[in-house]
Amino acid sequence: MDLTEEQQQIREMVREFAVKEVEPIAHEIDETRRFPKETVERMAELGLFGIPITEEYEGAGGDNLSYILAVEEISRVCGSTGITLASNFSLGTYPIWAFGTEEQKRKYIPDLASGRRMGCFGLTEANAGSDAGGTQTTAVKKGDRWILNGTKMFITNASYAYTCVVTAVTDKKAKKKHQGISAFIVTKDMKGFTAGKKLDKLGLRGSDTAEIILEDVEVPEENLIGEINGGFKFFMQTLDGGRISIGALGLGLAQGALDKATQYARERIQFGVPIGRHQQVGFKLASMATEIEAARHLVWHAARLKDRGLPYSKEAAMAKLFASEAAYRATKDAIQIYGGNGYSREYPVERYFRDAKLCEIGEGTSEIQRLVISRTLLNE
Amino acid sequence: MKIAVLVKRVADSETRVKVGGDGTAVDPAGVQYVINPYDEIAVEQALQLKAGASAGGEVIIVCLGPKDAAKEVRKALAMTADSAVLLADEMPYRDSYGTAKVLADELKELSPDLIISGRISIDSQVGAVAPMVAQMLEMPLITEVSSLNLEGETLTCERAFEGGKEVVEAKLPALVTVQKGLVEPRLPKLPDIMKAKKKPMTEKPAAEIAPKIKVLSMELPPPRAGGEIVGEGAEAAPALVKKLKDEAGVL
Numbered sequence: 030m031d032l033t034e035e036q037q038q039i040r041e042m043v044r045e046f047a048v049k050e051v052e053p054i055a056h057e058i059d060e061t062r063r064f065p066k067e068t069v070e071r072m073a074e075l076g077l078f079g080i081p082i083t084e085e086y087e088g089a090g091g092d093n094l095s096y097i098l099a100v101e102e103i104s105r106v107c108g109s110t111g112i113t114l115a116s117n118f119s120l121g122t123y124p125i126w127a128f129g130t131e132e133q134k135r136k137y138i139p140d141l142a143s144g145r146r147m148g149c150f151g152l153t154e155a156n157a158g159s160d161a162g163g164t165q166t167t168a169v170k171k172g173d174r175w176i177l178n179g180t181k182m183f184i185t186n187a188s189y190a191y192t193c194v195v196t197a198v199t200d201k202k203a204k205k206k207h208q209g210i211s212a213f214i215v216t217k218d219m220k221g222f223t224a225g226k227k228l229d230k231l232g233l234r235g236s237d238t239a240e241i242i243l244e245d246v247e248v249p250e251e252n253l254i255g256e257i258n259g260g261f262k263f264f265m266q267t268l269d270g271g272r273i274s275i276g277a278l279g280l281g282l283a284q285g286a287l288d289k290a291t292q293y294a295r296e297r298i299q300f301g302v303p304i305g306r307h308q309q310v311g312f313k314l315a316s317m318a319t320e321i322e323a324a325r326h327l328v329w330h331a332a333r334l335k336d337r338g339l340p341y342s343k344e345a346a347m348a349k350l351f352a353s354e355a356a357y358r359a360t361k362d363a364i365q366i367y368g369g370n371g372y373s374r375e376y377p378v379e380r381y382f383r384d385a386k387l388c389e390i391g392e393g394t395s396e397i398q399r400l401v402i403s404r405t406l407l408n409e
Numbered sequence: 410m411k412i413a414v415l416v417k418r419v420a421d422s423e424t425r426v427k428v429g430g431d432g433t434a435v436d437p438a439g440v441q442y443v444i445n446p447y448d449e450i451a452v453e454q455a456l457q458l459k460a461g462a463s464a465g466g467e468v469i470i471v472c473l474g475p476k477d478a479a480k481e482v483r484k485a486l487a488m489t490a491d492s493a494v495l496l497a498d499e500m501p502y503r504d505s506y507g508t509a510k511v512l513a514d515e516l517k518e519l520s521p522d523l524i525i526s527g528r529i530s531i532d533s534q535v536g537a538v539a540p541m542v543a544q545m546l547e548m549p550l551i552t553e554v555s556s557l558n559l560e561g562e563t564l565t566c567e568r569a570f571e572g573g574k575e576v577v578e579a580k581l582p583a584l585v586t587v588q589k590g591l592v593e594p595r596l597p598k599l600p601d602i603m604k605a606k607k608k609p610m611t612e613k614p615a616a617e618i619a620p621k622i623k624v625l626s627m628e629l630p631p632p633r634a635g636g637e638i639v640g641e642g643a644e645a646a647p648a649l650v651k652k653l654k655d656e657a658g659v660l
């Protein structure tokens with residue numbers, strides 16, 4: 030799986046950064062549920078937030094695969110930091126970059142690509158999860174403004190983001206409910222916008238997940254993304270890209286768990302030999318490594334399709350589905366290889382396991398990925 | 410001001426190296442390469458001197474190595490060095506003299522005000538190249554520098570050694586070799602990685618120079634034996650002392 034020299038350089042740089050600056054605090058931010066602002070600042074300095082954005086908009090002018098490599102390498106040491114990066118770009122930045130007007134791009138992208146400001150994406154609501162078209166947030170036109178009301182939940186980076194791309198119903202009478210939804214850019218400084226309660230989570234505890242409450246928020250007309258009632262396809266396409274990044278999150282976590290388990294299997298002696306020499310342990314490592322390699326092929330392949338401008342929706346769903354489930358199995362088996370130590374919070378593998386579970390839920394559950402894949406198969 | 414930095418590509422210290430079939434060199438299969446860590450410090454120091462120089466400056470990377478070392482050279486460019494010369498080496502083995510000769514000939518042409526290199530390369534660990542280059546160019550040489558200050562044409566360096574230090578001064582042009590702790594090498598920023606490919610990198614063949622020495626054999630250190638926990642707390646001390654005396658023979 031050849032990488033270009035630049036992709037290799039980027040991967041090595043991010044790996045070095047991850048090992049030197051992210052891994053040392055990974056346990057602490059998980060334990061204390063602390064959002065590591067200093068890491069976000071460093072990622073901004075290193076240019077990680079705008080990898081596939083052109084230089085004109087203060088990005089690095091790299092490709093999508095390079096961005097995916099960055100998410101993978103960060104997640105290899107810390108899932109929380111991995112999802113912070115992945116959400117900020119794939120969900121917070123990409124919809125404006127891909128579907129925004131030139132004016133919207135000029136106004137918001139440089140801040141997001143340089144990391145001066147963070148962004149988030151508000152799709153999920155209490156009654157609109159897997160069924161993302163079930164949005165109850167409303168936008169009502171009043172003069173040249175839209176008045177937004179509603180509550181979004183489970184929004185990554187909500188407490189720290191300046192921009193939030195939200196979906197809202199603009200036509201209640203639409204024949205099909207997804208034909209009446211639009212996407213808007215709202216900002217933290219708009220009156221009536223509040224980031225609410227932070228979610229206390231099983232894993233990814235050093236990442237921020239919170240509610241966004243919109244109370245009579247007046248949004249200027251020019252903040253509508255694309256055409257009116259056309260929001261559904263934008264966020265479906267946003268999720269297609271986001272899924273590759275969640276695949277990379279799972280891939281990184283799985284690889285990190287394998288690295289640790291391999292090391293442990295070399296060092297831990299039982300019955301007079303390193304436990305890796307007991308076939309049942311060695312074969313576990315072999316299965317983990319094989320699944321991880323397969324997941325990497327799928328994730329990188331989907332990223333490359335996107336880079337080439339080819340359709341990638343099905344491949345992104347497959348990559349996310351497989352990498353997430355591989356991550357779940359690999360992190361579970363890493364705990365098994367560590368034995369009692371694996372169950373202990375003194376060792377990192379239980380954190381990987383808790384973090385990996387999210388991959389099967391966020392940006393469409395595994396069930397929804399199977400639904401997406403089967404639909405494309407049956408319609409093909 | 411023109412600063413040249415000597416950069417060598419070495420096997421990453423994290424790689425599990427093996428000795429190759431002929432028993433005189435490292436087997437290249439599966440080896441990950443990096444910039445010699447001391448040379449990375451040299452690059453950083455050069456960049457900081459350039460940034461601090463009111464008249465600006467230029468940092469040129471000079472590397473003797475296989476063509477593939479282009480990747481490591483490009484990393485130095487991504488750290489924001491200005492240009493590079495890669496002296497592509499096709500010789501299977503090159504000794505310190507041959508290395509120094511090729512570098513010195515190139516440096517003569519570049520005529521930098523200051524040359525910086527790492528104190529030693531972590532693979533062959535000879536540490537002779539920089540001193541030889543200084544000799545060939547008839548330049549002052551200051552080795553193992555732990556702090557460096559440049560005022561006009563005057564270079565003042567601290568050389569720390571066990572329990573003490575020495576402060577020395579020299580006039581430019583000069584060659585210094587740097588020690589750990591001098592400066593912390595930066596991570597290249599992503600936009601700079603992207604820009605590095607557009608920076609000038611001249612590749613030319615390195616002259617073949619017959620080595621004056623020959624490696625007869627190479628051996629890896631024996632694998633470390635497992636440790637032993639004698640006991641815990643003060644009660645364990647006598648048993649530990651006995652073992653250190655009788656078995657390890659270190660007391």
Ligand SMILES: Cc1cc2nc3c(=O)[nH]c(=O)nc-3n(C[C@H](O)[C@H](O)[C@H](O)COP(=O)(O)OP(=O)(O)OC[C@H]3O[C@@H](n4cnc5c(N)ncnc54)[C@H](O)[C@@H]3O)c2cc1C
Nearest residue numbers: 150151152153158159183184185238390391392393394396
């Ligand atoms: C840490 C975290 C971060 C998140 N970040 C964001 C974010 O930044 N922005 C955002 O908008 N959202 C975000 N989410 C929300 C996430 O995308 C949703 O939780 C997810 O899509 C599932 O929706 P739900 O929780 O409502 O579950 P539900 O939709 O209620 O699903 C419950 C169960 O039913 C199954 N199910 C539902 N429908 C079907 C069906 N048709 N067929 C088969 N099974 C079905 C599901 O697979 C699941 O197992 C985040 C969630 C978490 C936990």
